[in-house]
Amino acid sequence: MSNTLPQSIDDVESMLRDANYVADRSLATILFLSLKMGRPLFLEGEAGVGKTEIAKVLADQLDRPLIRLQCYEGLDVSSAVYEWNYARQMIEIRLAEASNEANKDDLVTEIFSEKFLIKRPLLNALESSGGKAPVLLIDELDRTDEPFEAYLLEILSDFQVTIPELGTVKADETPIVIITSNRTREIHDALKRRCLYHWVDYPNADREKEIIALKVPGADARLSEQIVAFIQALRKDPNLFKLPGIAESLDWTSALTELNVISLDPDVINDTLGVLLKYQDDITKIQGSEAAEIINQINQEIDS
DSSP states (O other), rough: OSSOSSHHHHHHHHHHTTOOOOOHHEEEEEEEEHHHHTTEEEEOOOOOOOHHHHHHHHEEEHHHHHHHHHHTOOHHHHHHEEEOOHHHHHHHHHHHHHHTTHHHHHHHHHHHHHEEEOHHHHHHSOOTTTTTEEEEEHHHHGGGGGHHHHHHHHHHSSSSEEEEEEEEEOOSSSSSEEEEEESSOOHHHHHTTTEEEOOOOOHHHHHHHHHHHHHHSSSSSHHHHHHHHHHHHTOOOTSSSSSHHHHHHHHHHHHHTTOOOOOOOOHHHHHHHHHHHOOHHHHHHTTTTHHHHHHHHHHHHHHH
């Protein structure tokens, strides 16, 4: 681990590889540019393709704190940026009144001081810890509402937050910002313009086999090849509601390894599809004859 930023695309590839993250050259390039230019990186792609993991790898490899803002519908400033500790403020007011020494102006200044401020992820991300700016992960931004998305513009433009009672809080050092989206809705152009952009796609077969070998080293080689081929075949099916991502690939491989499976067959697939597919309609469609047909074709290709 090193607090020094990578000095080349090759350094980024090496850093990701050290963390067992298998990335293609284009992702390493855009990540290098984001770090070099101090610009947020907007990662878009299907769920489970490894977007969130990139922020975790950066925090670990650069030895920086990871601050994660998990987005959801209805997320607002009080949950994402800051809010006042109203309970403590009320206690302070009551104590001042009881002592008969309350000066209105002094009391207002006191209760709106920093000790009554509850800092949320975005405000915390503007503060360096031990001279090291954190990695800020704004995860699944597409789940939020447009008003909150608009609020992010000030932070991503100037890396500052305005608190009416205290003034403007500005980052001494720009945090490393990773924003992810599963594209359940489009993110506004104004926010995207402040970021560098990369679409994180499903891996090809060779890269997926490499990922499985790194993450589940105890898996049988033939089993891993069958798993990758089966999942690659599923991703070509336009009728599936939710295609399996890398996360599901790893879960399925781990589950089959725990069951001491060394080769896929229709019965094993039928019994464990709930690890790979998360919707009953998808499971019903693949179970039985379709699973048997896919694995028979895969075995013929492997054995030929």
